[in-house]
Amino acid sequence: MESRVAGAGGQDWWMLPLELPATAPSYRSVVLRPFEPRDVGMLLDLSTDPYVPKIGTLPAHTDEAGALAYLDRQADRLVNGAGYSFCVADKETGEALGTAGLNLGPIAAGRASAGYSVAPRARGRRVAAQALTALTGFAWTVPGLHRVELYIEPWNLASARTAEIAGYQREGLLRRHQEIGGARVDMVLYATLRPGR
């Protein structure tokens, strides 16, 4: 089913079911590929992170059934046009390392937001920055997209550094911007712009 989204300047976007790119986006040692059932082990590890369950739909300390249900939800996002959800994997081996997503909720206004996570056992080698670079390159293939935004809590220095390594600029502090884990929290807004405009 397709739905119509009214855009700025009188344009309309037809939000058809999205399709993953024919060529998986990649940068340096990572590739962004569709999730597969073999990624459950990575998701079990990721679900042990205290922050990840607060900012997404992966339950804390989940089991195999919970991880498979999460995979179904990621596939649904593509079908209903909500956005792209990729597994971040090692380019050589295909081993799952984390997640990277592009949320197209604000696409009618020419914006999207990105999110990422790396399984605890795969951290410490700039995987998220590589994934974000690949994701951002892919984002510019989306028609009508001018800005990709990141919303990062001020304490999250690993994420802020990831944003900077991937070429995002800090734009400001959004006070009590949203609720996370039952509390209103500040967010630092980072963004990058479509090149050449």
Ligand SMILES: CC(C)(COP(=O)(O)OP(=O)(O)OC[C@H]1O[C@@H](n2cnc3c(N)ncnc32)[C@H](O)[C@@H]1OP(=O)(O)O)[C@@H](O)C(=O)NCCC(=O)NCCS
């Ligand atoms: C944020 C996250 C994706 C980064 O994972 P990663 O790619 O393995 O990150 P790394 O450990 O390689 O660190 C990336 C950079 O941040 C720096 N960094 C990491 N922890 C830091 C800290 N506590 N203080 C300051 N800098 C830190 C690293 O030194 C590195 O920079 P450098 O290579 O220039 O030295 C990961 O921590 C995660 O999944 N966190 C939970 C989910 C999350 O917060 N997602 C983002 C939501 S906005």
